Amino acid sequence: xxxxxxxxxxxxxxxxxxxxxxxxxxxxxxxxxxxxxxxxxxxxxxxxxxxxxxxxxxxxxxxxxxxxxxxxxxxxxxxxxxxxxxxxxxxxxxxxxxxxxxxxxxxxxxxxxxxxxxxxxxxxxxxxxxxxxxxxxxxxxxxxxxxxxxxxxxxxxxxxxxxxxxxxxxxxxxxxxxxxxxxxxxxxxxxxxxxxxxxxxxxxxxxxxxxxxxxxxxxxxxxxxxxxxxxxxxxxxxxxxxxxxxxxxxxxxxxxxxxxxxxxxxxxxxxx
Amino acid sequence: xxxxxxxxxxxxxxxxxxxxxxxxxxxxxxxxxxxxxxxxxxxxxxxxxxxxxxxxxxxxxxxxxxxxxxxxxxxxxxxxxxxxxxxxxxxxxxxxxxxxxxxxxxxxxxxxxxxxxxxxxxxxxxxxxxxxxxxxxxxxxxxxxxxxxxxxxxxxxxxxxxxxxxxxxxxxxxxxxxxxxxxxxxxxxxxxxxxxxxxxxxxxxxxxxxxxxxxxxxxxxxxxxxxxxxxxxxxxxxxxxxxxxxxxxxxxxxxxxxxxxxxxxxxxxxxxxxxxxxxxxxxxxxxxxxxxxxxxxxx
Numbered sequence: 001x002x003x004x005x006x007x008x009x010x011x012x013x014x015x016x017x018x019x020x021x022x023x024x025x026x027x028x029x030x031x032x033x034x035x036x037x038x039x040x041x042x043x044x045x046x047x048x049x050x051x052x053x054x055x056x057x058x059x060x061x062x063x064x065x066x067x068x069x070x071x072x073x074x075x076x077x078x079x080x081x082x083x084x085x086x087x088x089x090x091x092x093x094x095x096x097x098x099x100x101x102x103x104x105x106x107x108x109x110x111x112x113x114x115x116x117x118x119x120x121x122x123x124x125x126x127x128x129x130x131x132x133x134x135x136x137x138x139x140x141x142x143x144x145x146x147x148x149x150x151x152x153x154x155x156x157x158x159x160x161x162x163x164x165x166x167x168x169x170x171x172x173x174x175x176x177x178x179x180x181x182x183x184x185x186x187x188x189x190x191x192x193x194x195x196x197x198x199x200x201x202x203x204x205x206x207x208x209x210x211x212x213x214x215x216x217x218x219x220x221x222x223x224x225x226x227x228x229x230x231x232x233x234x235x236x237x238x239x240x241x242x243x244x245x246x247x248x249x250x251x252x253x254x255x256x257x258x259x260x261x262x263x264x265x266x267x268x269x270x271x272x
Numbered sequence: 273x274x275x276x277x278x279x280x281x282x283x284x285x286x287x288x289x290x291x292x293x294x295x296x297x298x299x300x301x302x303x304x305x306x307x308x309x310x311x312x313x314x315x316x317x318x319x320x321x322x323x324x325x326x327x328x329x330x331x332x333x334x335x336x337x338x339x340x341x342x343x344x345x346x347x348x349x350x351x352x353x354x355x356x357x358x359x360x361x362x363x364x365x366x367x368x369x370x371x372x373x374x375x376x377x378x379x380x381x382x383x384x385x386x387x388x389x390x391x392x393x394x395x396x397x398x399x400x401x402x403x404x405x406x407x408x409x410x411x412x413x414x415x416x417x418x419x420x421x422x423x424x425x426x427x428x429x430x431x432x433x434x435x436x437x438x439x440x441x442x443x444x445x446x447x448x449x450x451x452x453x454x455x456x457x458x459x460x461x462x463x464x465x466x467x468x469x470x471x472x473x474x475x476x477x478x479x480x481x482x483x484x485x486x487x488x489x490x491x492x493x494x495x496x497x498x499x500x501x502x503x504x505x506x507x508x509x510x511x512x513x514x515x516x517x518x519x520x521x522x523x524x525x526x527x528x529x530x531x532x533x534x535x536x537x538x539x540x541x542x543x544x545x546x547x548x549x550x551x552x553x554x555x556x557x558x559x560x561x562x563x564x565x566x567x568x569x570x571x
Contacts, residue, residue: 020284029285075281103293104396104569112293113285117399127394128319135319142312143400145305172323189397 024079027227028101028118028196032110035071035093035100035251070096072251073110083218083228085238085259087266088248094231097248098198101229116195121185129174133164133184136173140188154191161187161213183210190217197221198229215241235263296566297401299559305401313404317411324412339375339420343368343427350488359493359535362527365428369524370487372424373517376417376446377453378478383409384457385464385471388568395569402568403561406461410454417446428524441523448550449516455553458561465568485513492535509541512549518542 070093078084086094099105101112102120127136137158141151159169162184164176173181189197197218218228218241232238238245238259245262247255255262297305325331351363360366387405388395395402421442429435464470486494491514495505508514519542521528532539 018281026285026288026290029281029288029290031281031285077281077284101293102396102569103295103566106567106570111282111285113282113290114293115288115290118293119399120396127397128391130323131319132323135323139312139316139319140398142315143309143394143398143404145308145400148311172326185397 018075018077020077021079024081026077027080027082027115028078029113030074030076030078030097030101030110031113033071033074033097033100033107033112034069034109035096035105036067036069036108037096037105069108070251071100074248074251074253075110076246076253076256078227078229080227081222082244083222083230083242085242085245086229086231086248087235087238087245087263088254089270092248093251094248095200096251098200098229098231101196102198114196118196118198119189119194120198121189121200127173127185127188130172132172133162133169133176134159136184137188141191144189144192146192158184158187158191161190161217163210163213179207179210186214186217190221193221193224193226195226196229197226200231201233211237235267239263296562299562302401302403302562302565306403306407309400309404312400313408313411316404316408317415320408320412321415335416335419336423339372339423342375343371346371346488358489359531360490360528361531362431362433362525365431365433365525366490366521366528367488368424368427369521370485370517372417372420373449373520374482374485374487374513375420376413376449377456377513377516378482379416380410380413380453380457381460381478382471382474383413384453385460385474387457387461388465389468389471392569402565403458403558406457406561407454410450410457413453414450421446424524433525433527436526438523438526438529442520445516445519445523445546448546451550452512452516452546452553455550455555455557458557459553462561462564466564481513484508485511486517487513490531490535491518492532492537495537496535510545512545512553515542515545515549519546 072093074093074097086097088094096105098120100107101114102118103112103114104120127140131139134155137155138151141154141158142148146154162180164180164184168176168180173184176184186199199218215237218230221228228241230238230241242259244257245255245259246253247262247266255265296302321335322332325334328334330337346367347364351367384406387409388402391405395405460470460474486508491508495508498504518539522532522539522542
């Protein structure tokens with residue numbers, strides 16, 4: 001597949017043609033996806049009580065509503081066992097694309113088809129921040145549908161994987177540093193096999209040791225025939241972890257193919 | 273796109289058994305999923321309860337103090353200053369029962385309304401039936417209520433009401449109220465998830481409901497002045513807020529049963545209304561919540 005992609009990887013502005021690989025089993029199909037979301041800008045005196053009231057009386061929408069066309073016609077197919085890195089400058093639509101795959105943003109046009117329920121790990125996703133780490137583990141596992149026995153069986157493994165400082169496991173998660181929180185969250189989410197796992201910079205705050213272990217975990221998830229999507233600004237992480245890279249630019253796929261090739265092109269383009 | 277038409281990509285997905293991302297499961301499957309999460313629902317509630325008071329010095333003592341202070345305030349205002357105790361022979365047990373039972377519904381609804389919106393990161397990271405959250409928040413209030421009930425029993429006995437077999441009726445009463453509260457908070461959870469303004473409005477709605485539910489006055493006593501408005505009396509009688517309170521009072525307070533007889537006020541309707549409200553609220557609330565299942569993560 002990597003070879004087929006390499007040949008098809010295009011650097012022009014047109015969207016790369018989607019090549020179907022009949023020998024592999026698809027797990028995510030993104031079909032001509034457009035995402036448009038609305039932002040409500042605050043600012044000026046538009047938010048005062050009197051103007052808000054007038055708006056309601058006149059039946060107008062909320063003020064300064066802007067439409068952002070974040071993803072513009074993206075199509076690709078991800079197969080079981082893929083680890084796909086998504087790269088691009090800030091605002092190129094990477095996080096939006098991941099949210100759309102997770103089903104958190106409705107497509108304006110096109111569609112996203114998946115096998116199983118994708119799980120999205122973002123940077124700010126503290127699970128239950130007022131509860132202790134150990135409670136988060138138990139409740140997280142139960143929420144994912146494990147029973148009490150399976151949860152107990154996996155507890156030690158999760159604690160070990162998260163590698164928190166001694167004692168921290170009993171502190172509320174709100175007291176954790178961002179790296180610790182990210183590690184624990186990742187450890188909990190990875191305790192269950194997900195068909196599709198979407199990681200949005202969630203590994204960025206980890207240290208070198210954690211990065212190594214999370215890479216091993218991602219490899220394991222891939223072996224279990226799932227697919228992993230990884231958004232990271234650290235290109236090394238992507239190069240080490242992924243077998244395929246999608247370069248997004250202004251909401252379009254600029255390039256899709258072999259990591260070395262795409263990353264080289266990307267580095268060159270952003271170096272200019 | 274060149275070459276491949278977008279339709280064939282969707283067909284390709286369908287042929288391989290892929291489904292629209294985050295599609296809503298069927299109602300039947302959803303019920304199974306929620307039932308499968310019952311351990312999560314219970315444990316989430318227990319964890320939240322124990323963490324709720326960790327930052328205050330008295331800790332979980334507040335679970336007992338909060339209802340007591342509530343009663344003290346209502347007694348000061350309505351018992352002493354406004355004397356709404358007319359016609360009720362044993363006013364303190366009457367008032368305390370009313371406040372505690374209504375608080376259960378009031379707090380369930382308030383907590384339900386923010387159960388989805390305050391757990392967005394959990395919803396986004398892990399996949400589970402979202403209805404688990406409003407259920408959990410009602411269970412939190414149930415645990416709180418059970419503590420309140422111990423206080424209530426002590427007060428009722430302390431004010432000279434005898435212990436009797438009638439007391440056992442408090443169990444089905446609370447069970448029905450629990451089911452009613454779950455339904456209501458499921459419905460409010462959906463509304464609160466998409467219209468956060470509801471959380472600002474809710475306290476006023478609930479306070480109005482409290483004043484019309486016969487918490488601080490006896491409805492039969494008020495009904496006396498409404499001879500010409502029979503329909504209004506019927507509405508007051510059918511109000512679910514008052515139904516569960518009246519059931520609790522008639523089961524725990526012997527003198528109140530005497531008071532009702534004195535007013536020639538029948539309480540036969542109570543159980544039927546209690547069952548009907550519980551079923552309507554639960555079925556309706558669950559159905560309504562499920563209809564938006566795929567959209568809760570969007571916030």
